[in-house]
Amino acid sequence: MKRNFWRKVISGVAVAFMLTGMIGCSDSSNTAKEGSSSSSNKKVELKVGTWAGAQELKEFQAIVDKLNQQAKDYHLTIQSIPADYYKKIQTMAAAKQAPDLFWLSQEYIPMYAKLGVISPIDEYVKDHPEVNLDDYFEGPLKIGEVDGKLYGLPWINQPVMLYYNQTLFEKYGVELPKPNWTWEDFRKAAIKLTKDTNNDGKVDQFGTVVDGWPPIALWIWTYGGEIVDKDGKVRIDEPEAIEGIKMFDQLINKDKVTPSKTQAQNTGGPEMFKTGKVAMFFGGAGDDLEKQIGDAFKVGMTKVPHATKEATFSWIAATVMSSTTKNKEVAAEALIDLTNAIHEWKILPPTKSDLTNVAKIRPDKAYAIDVIKESSTISRGFNNQDKQNELDTAIWQQLYEPILLGKKSPEQAAKDAGNALRKILGQ
C-alpha cells in the first residue's frame, strides 16, 4: 500500500517535472507570437528563412521592414541562418517547423518539392497583377518548375561571364575577347597569355583558371550536349557532351593554360585573377571584381565562349513557400512582394524589366550592361533532379577531378560519369 503511494508520488513528480518543462517552452513561444501579432494588428505572422548574414542581413532587414509597413495582411520576421543553412532547414522541415517562406538554391528545389516540403504556387501567381511570368528570363524561371508545377520565384540569376585582364591582353598584343568568341578563339588567346614571366623555368602567368569552377556544364552545353536532359535521361556520354569535355581536357592537360588544381585551390581562382596571374576568369555577372581590382589593371567582361550553341551556367536561387504554412494565400502574397522587392536589390535580377536597374544599383557594372543582358538570355541552371547533390558529387569524382589530374581520357571520364549517374537515377 505504502509502496504504491510512493510510487505514485514519484511518478507524479516526474510527470510534473516534464510538464513544467514543456509548458515553459510553449509559454515562451506563445508570448513571442502574441507580442509580435499585437504590434502588427492581427496580421498573419510569417517567418522568412535566409542565409543572409552581416551586411547582407542588414540590407535584407531594411527591405522586410519596408514591406511590413506597406503590407495589410502579413508581418514578416527574418530567421537568419548564415551557417549550415541547408542542414538547419532540413532539421526544421523534418520537425514541420520550416520557415513559411525561405530561400533555396536551384539544386534543392526538386527534392524539396518531391518530398512535399514546399508548396506549388501556380494558382497564386498565375493571374496576380504583380507577377508577369513572361518578364522572367526562361532559364531562371525553369529551375522552379518540378513535374509541370511552379514551386518558387527566382530572386537572383547570376550567369557566368568571362572576365579578362585588359591590361595584360594589351601588353602582349592579344586581341580582346569578343561576345561571339568560340572556344577555339579562347584557347588561342589563353595559350598566348600563358607565360613564364621571370624565366625561372616555371609558368607563372596563366591564360585562365579551372579548378572545380566553372562547372563542366559550361563546355557540355555550349557544344550542344546535356548532362541530364529535362526528362531526367542521362546524356553526359553522348557525342556532343564528349566534344565539350574534350575541349575542357584540351585546355587543362594539352594546352596547360591553367594552374594546377592544388595551386589554384590554395591561392583561389579569383585571387589569382585579381593579382594579375590569370588573364581570363569565369565569374558571376554580379561579382564585384571591378571594385576589388580598382586601378590595379583594366577589367573587361564578355559572354562565355561557345561552340555550336550559346549557353551559360547560372547560379539561381528562388523564394519558396513551406507546405506547412497555415495561410497559403497570404504567404504567397508575401512571397511575391518579397521576391519583387529583392529584384530591386540584388544583381542580377532574373527579370528583363529589372535588368535596366543594374547600372543604377551597381554603377561599376554599367560598362558591360549589353553583354550582361545577352548572357541573362542564354543563362540556365541544371535540369535539376531530386538527387542533384549525389549527381554533382559523382560528376566531380568520375569526370571533373580525374581530368583535372590528367588521370582519365575525356571518353573514359564521360563513360564512367554516365554509368555513375544512371546508377544514382536508377536507369
Next chain:
Amino acid sequence: MKKNIKKYEGYIFILPWILGFFIFTIFPIGFAFYIGFTDWNSFTEPKFIGLDNYISLFKDPNFLNSLKVTVIYAAFAIPLGIVSSLLIAVIVNVKVKGIYLFRTALYLPAVVSGVSIALLWRWILDPDYGLINFLLSYIGISGPNWLGDPAWVLPSYVMMAIWGAGGGMLTYLAGLQDIPRSLYESAEIDGAGWWTKFRHITLPMLSPVIFYNLVMGIIGAFRKFNDAYIIGGAGNQAQFYMVYLYENAFNFYKMGYATAMAWILFIIILLLTLLVFKTSPLWVFYSGELENGKKKKTKNKSR
C-alpha cells in the same frame, strides 16, 4: 513511512539525470537501430526496408573505398602514432633546464583547434609554395603533389597524424614518471644498458598506457573526420568512413543509409577493441595485479 521516503528520495535526486539518459541516450540508440533498417530522408516518415541498406552498402563502391581508405590509414597511423608519442615522451622525460618549454611545444597540437590545424597543413603540403616541398627542394628533391596526387593523399594524412603525436605524449609521460626509480637502479646494478632497461622495465610498466592509447587510437582513426572533411584530397583518397557517412546523411539526405554505416562502424570498432582486450593478458602488465596476486598468495599461505 520515513524509511520509505529515504528509500526513494535518492531516485528523485537523480531523476533529472535518469530522464536525460533515457531521452538523450537510450531512446536515440534504439531509434537509430530502427532507422538503420529504413529508407529515411529525414523530411518524411521512415519507410521500413529490412536489410536493404546493409546489403546495398556492401555493393556500393564508394562505401568499400571509404572502408579501405580508413583501414589503410588506421594500419599506419595507429602504430606510428603510438611509437612516436612514446618516443617523444621518453625524450622529454629528462630533467633538463627548459624542458617544460619543449613539453608545451610538443603538446600544442592537442590544444589548437582541429580546423586551424587542417588549414595550416593545407599550406604546409602545397606542392609549389608549401614548407615541406620547399625544404625538400634544398636537398635537391622535387616534392610530390601531396594532397593533389591520389597516391600521396594517405601518406599526407599519416604524416599529419604523427605530427599530432605530441598530444598522446601526456599519458605516456605520466606513466613514465610513475615507474619506480628503484627498478632502474636495481637493473643498473645488474649491469643493464639503456635498451635493456627500456625493453624490460619501461615497456612492460607502460603497457597499460599503451593499451589505453591503442584502444583510443583505434576509435580515433576509424572516426577520422575533421581535417579530411576540410582539406579533402584527390581521387577519393580522403573519403574516410565518417566523411562518406556525413555526405550520405547531410548532403544526400540518406539518413537510413548513413545510420546503417554508423552501426557497421560501431561493430568494427567493437570487434577490434574486443580483440585488443582479449589479447591484453598476453602483453599488458599491471603491477597492481602482481601485488594483489602476491597478497592473495600470502593470504592463502597464512590460511
